[in-house]
Amino acid sequence: MQARKLTQLNWFGGLAGWIWLAIVLIPLYWIVVTSFKDQSAYFTQNPFALPSAPTANNYKLVIQSDFPRYFLNSVIVTAGTIIPAVAISFMAAYAIIRGAGSRFLAGVNGLFLMGLAIPLQATIIPVYLLIIRMRLYDSLLALILPSIAFSIPLSVLVLANFIRDVPKELFESMRVDGATEWGMMRKLALPLTRPALVTVSIYNGLGVWNGFLLPLILTQSPDKRTLPLALWTFQGQYSVNVPAVLASVVLTTLPIVILYAVGRRQLLSGLTAGFSR
Amino acid sequence: MTATAPPVAPPTGRTEASRAGSSGAGRSGAVAWMVLPALLLFVVFGVIPLVGVLVLSFTQWDGLGAIHAAGLTNWKSVLTDSQLPHSILVTFEIMILSWAVQTPMSLLLGTFLAGRQRYRAFLAVLYFIPLLLSSAAIAITYKALLDPNFGLGPGLKLGFLTQDWLGKNTLAIGVVIFIVSWQFIPFHSLIYQGGVRQIPTTMYEAASIDGAGRVRQFFSITVPQLKYTIITSSTLMVVGSLTFFDLIFVLTAGGPGDATRVLALDMYKRGFMSNQMGPASVIATLIVLLGLALALILRRLGGSTTASQQEGA
Numbered sequence: 001m002q003a004r005k006l007t008q009l010n011w012f013g014g015l016a017g018w019i020w021l022a023i024v025l026i027p028l029y030w031i032v033v034t035s036f037k038d039q040s041a042y043f044t045q046n047p048f049a050l051p052s053a054p055t056a057n058n059y060k061l062v063i064q065s066d067f068p069r070y071f072l073n074s075v076i077v078t079a080g081t082i083i084p085a086v087a088i089s090f091m092a093a094y095a096i097i098r099g100a101g102s103r104f105l106a107g108v109n110g111l112f113l114m115g116l117a118i119p120l121q122a123t124i125i126p127v128y129l130l131i132i133r134m135r136l137y138d139s140l141l142a143l144i145l146p147s148i149a150f151s152i153p154l155s156v157l158v159l160a161n162f163i164r165d166v167p168k169e170l171f172e173s174m175r176v177d178g179a180t181e182w183g184m185m186r187k188l189a190l191p192l193t194r195p196a197l198v199t200v201s202i203y204n205g206l207g208v209w210n211g212f213l214l215p216l217i218l219t220q221s222p223d224k225r226t227l228p229l230a231l232w233t234f235q236g237q238y239s240v241n242v243p244a245v246l247a248s249v250v251l252t253t254l255p256i257v258i259l260y261a262v263g264r265r266q267l268l269s270g271l272t273a274g275f276s277r
Numbered sequence: 278m279t280a281t282a283p284p285v286a287p288p289t290g291r292t293e294a295s296r297a298g299s300s301g302a303g304r305s306g307a308v309a310w311m312v313l314p315a316l317l318l319f320v321v322f323g324v325i326p327l328v329g330v331l332v333l334s335f336t337q338w339d340g341l342g343a344i345h346a347a348g349l350t351n352w353k354s355v356l357t358d359s360q361l362p363h364s365i366l367v368t369f370e371i372m373i374l375s376w377a378v379q380t381p382m383s384l385l386l387g388t389f390l391a392g393r394q395r396y397r398a399f400l401a402v403l404y405f406i407p408l409l410l411s412s413a414a415i416a417i418t419y420k421a422l423l424d425p426n427f428g429l430g431p432g433l434k435l436g437f438l439t440q441d442w443l444g445k446n447t448l449a450i451g452v453v454i455f456i457v458s459w460q461f462i463p464f465h466s467l468i469y470q471g472g473v474r475q476i477p478t479t480m481y482e483a484a485s486i487d488g489a490g491r492v493r494q495f496f497s498i499t500v501p502q503l504k505y506t507i508i509t510s511s512t513l514m515v516v517g518s519l520t521f522f523d524l525i526f527v528l529t530a531g532g533p534g535d536a537t538r539v540l541a542l543d544m545y546k547r548g549f550m551s552n553q554m555g556p557a558s559v560i561a562t563l564i565v566l567l568g569l570a571l572a573l574i575l576r577r578l579g580g581s582t583t584a585s586q587q588e589g590a
Contacts, residue, residue: 013389017400020386023459024404030429031418047432092315095308108312115323117512117572119519121541122564125554126329127322128340149322152315181308210411212523217549228413232527235417242421249414256409264402268467 035059035247042243058247062234067251069223070230074209074252077140077226081147081208082201088148089155090197094185096156097163098171109160115153121213131218142218143226147211151204162196163189195266202259202267209256227252330565334558340549351555363535364543364560370450371539372518375457379514380507383462387469388499401470404463412460416527419456443529446536453525453537457518465510472506473499508579515575516568540564 030047035058037051045052092108099105127146136142166189174184190197215229225233231252235245260267337347355361390401407415422429423442430438442448476499484494500507522541525531531538531546538546540560548557 013385016382016385017389017397020382020462021400021403024407024463027418027422027459028406030422043427045432047429088314088318091311095311099308099312102309105309105312108316111316111324112319115319117516117569118327118565119516119568120323121520121522122544122561122568123323123326123330125333125544125548125558125561126326129329129333129338130322130326145318146322149318152319152323156315181311185311206409210413212411212413212526228411228523231411231413231417235420235527242424242427245417245421249410249418252414253410257406260405260409264405268401268405 031246031249034243035250037243039241039243058241058244059251061238061241061244062248062251065234065237066222067227067230067248070225070227071252071255073140073224074226077143077147078205078208080140080144081151082205085148085151085204086155086197086201089152089200090159090190090193091185092152093156093159093163094181094189096160098181098184109156112153112156116157120150124213124217128217137218138220138224140219140224143211143214146214146218147208151207155200155204158200159193159196162193166192195269198263198266199269202263206256327565330558330561333554334562336555336558338554339552340554341552347555351559355556355559360535360538360543361560364538364540367450367535367537368519368539371453371457371521371537372515374450375454375518376511376514378454378458379462379465380511382458383465383469383510384500384503384507386462386466388473388495390466390470391473401467404466406463407460408464410460412521412523413527415456415460416524419452420528423452444533446533449529449533449536453521453528456524456528457521460524461514461517465514468510468513469503469506472503476502505579508575512572512575515571519564519568519571540567 033048033050034042036054036056037045038053038055038057041051041053092112096105096109131137131142131146136145170188171184174188179187210228211226212228212232215224215226219225219229222233231248234248238244333344334351335347335349336344337350338344386404390397390404410418420443421427425431425439425441425444428438430436430440440448442452480498480502481494484498489497520541521539522545525537525539525542526545529537531542541564544557544560544564547553547560
């Protein structure tokens with residue numbers, strides 16, 4: 001039956017699948033190829049041709065325009081968001097599952113769920129006001145704190161789904177052995193939900209690494225720029241030099257692609273599990 | 278789940294255990310504090326700004342100086358301003374058209390990816406790459422790619438690709454919808470892939486015994502069985518489309534003219550470029566209300582999705 005299903009399986013879907021692959025890859029191929037061309041080759045060559053004289057000058061130009069600094073800022077903001085965000089979301093998810101029946105916790109859970117339905121970016125003006133009043137404007141912390149808050153709802157939802165799967169008997173037997181809730185969270189729930197923790201970290205990390213609105217509004221000085229904002233200003237400065245602009249696109253994306261190559265199995269399966277329920 | 282779990286102890290010491298609190302209340306007291314750090318941050322940077330946006334919509338503020346109460350002035354001026362219906366129209370146009378492009382395509386690709394062949398897993402890995410790029414990077418790339426003088430069209434000497442894509446109103450909206458689809462179809466395909474894999478194969482077996490072909494099976498089994506997945510995916514698309522800020526900001530900055538000035542961009546321009554935080558907060562309030570209303574309507578359409586999400590243990 002399975003074999004029959006597969007042979008029949010749908011040439012239409014297959015066709016769409018390969019066409020979509022082309023749609024996805026053609027622009028990506030073009031970015032990479034062009035980033036190794038010099039400007040004259042860019043203007044004269046066929047856009048899909050490999051560079052006749054490949055050059056790394058575009059990359060040099062990008063790296064010399066302070067990209068290491070922006071890269072470091074992005075790393076600080078992303079790590080500074082994800083580590084605390086996942087830690088406190090995990091604690092909250094644990095409490096919500098273990099304390100089921102408590103009206104307080106049910107209410108908090110409802111609040112987080114509501115956060116999923118609200119486009120939180122629309123609250124940027126009061127966030128801006130808050131950040132100014134906290135005297136955090138134009139600092140990396142100004143990006144980290146709201147980012148943590150914005151990533152809580154989805155993290156709690158996904159982590160709670162996974163903690164719910166931990167068999168109750170395991171908790172029971174640990175408690176018999178005298179474990180506290182804190183101990184059970186660390187020694188039982190934490191290792192068993194590790195795949196979900198990785199998924200949530202990557203997913204939120206992606207959002208923060210690529211975030212544009214918060215850096216645009218909450219920072220000002222060039223030395224506080226994160227990569228997407230740097231990309232935008234770089235593009236403004238070098239708009240004529242398309243190969244250099246595309247080299248900057250490659251450089252900002254490369255670390256993520258490498259991480260994806262390492263952790264893709266986890267991310268893809270985790271995302272499917274987290275959203276398809 | 279590869280982690281080792283502690284061995285299950287034999288049921289000795291039962292009396293202490295039940296005394297220690299199998300009652301929900303006693304246990305919840307011991308864990309409730311763990312929710313506090315997340316709650317605190319979410320309240321400060323999520324809930325308070327949510328209330329704040331409503332409060333600020335009744336004030337006058339230039340973003341730097343003092344904040345003054347302004348009563349209903351902002352609401353009156355924004356609601357009678359001809360910019361607002363235009364922005365709402367553009368927002369809905371992009372929302373509905375990008376939903377209509379993404380949903381059938383994601384369904385099709387998701388069903389295709391649900392097959393277990395290795396090349397399909399490989400395709401799924403490649404499909405995902407656009408999601409790794411920032412919207413800013415994507416916008417910058419397409420801006421160069423679609424350039425009427427030096428982009429792909431003139432480079433390949435293809436007339437139909439050589440257009441002033443971002444300079445004409447309808448074309449610019451079409452480009453936004455295309456890029457949004459390019460960026461997010463992979464993500465929704467993945468959601469559908471997971472959904473399709475949860476459909477019992479026995480249903481398909483029964484259907485093919487009854488002589489139903491692939492197309493028939495797709496429409497009478499796959500699509501109805503994916504009801505909740507469709508609702509989840511549509512909710513993410515629709516609510517997400519209210520926040521297409523960075524893509525449009527970098528790509529067209531709302532142009533040509535005001536052709537792609539969606540609500541989020543309208544908010545930004547009023548607030549941070551014209552320094553009118555009051556009217557901008559009116560727009561922000563409308564975005565929040567719109568997001569909530571759309572999420573509720575979609576949830577009503579599909580029964581309760583959050584319940585189904587919580588049940589699926």
